[in-house]
Amino acid sequence: MNTPTLEQLKRAYAELIVEGMDMKLLIEFAEDSIMDNIKGYEFDDIKEEIEDCYGKEVWDDLMAT
Secondary structure, eight states: OOOOOHHHHHHHHHHHHHHTOOHHHHHHHHHHHHHHHHTTOOHHHHHHHHHHHHOHHHHHHHHHO
């Protein structure tokens, strides 16, 4: 029998975790992960990323709320 590599095992485990999540939990997990990824951003960093990914209009809309 072929033993899976560590990366294959990690991927299979991650898939197992995700498959056990309902949509609400999956969304919450994704939002928390994104917040962790951008926690070091300064104002100009988040502005630049939002404008690059979604455009100035989306940035303006977010700033208006």
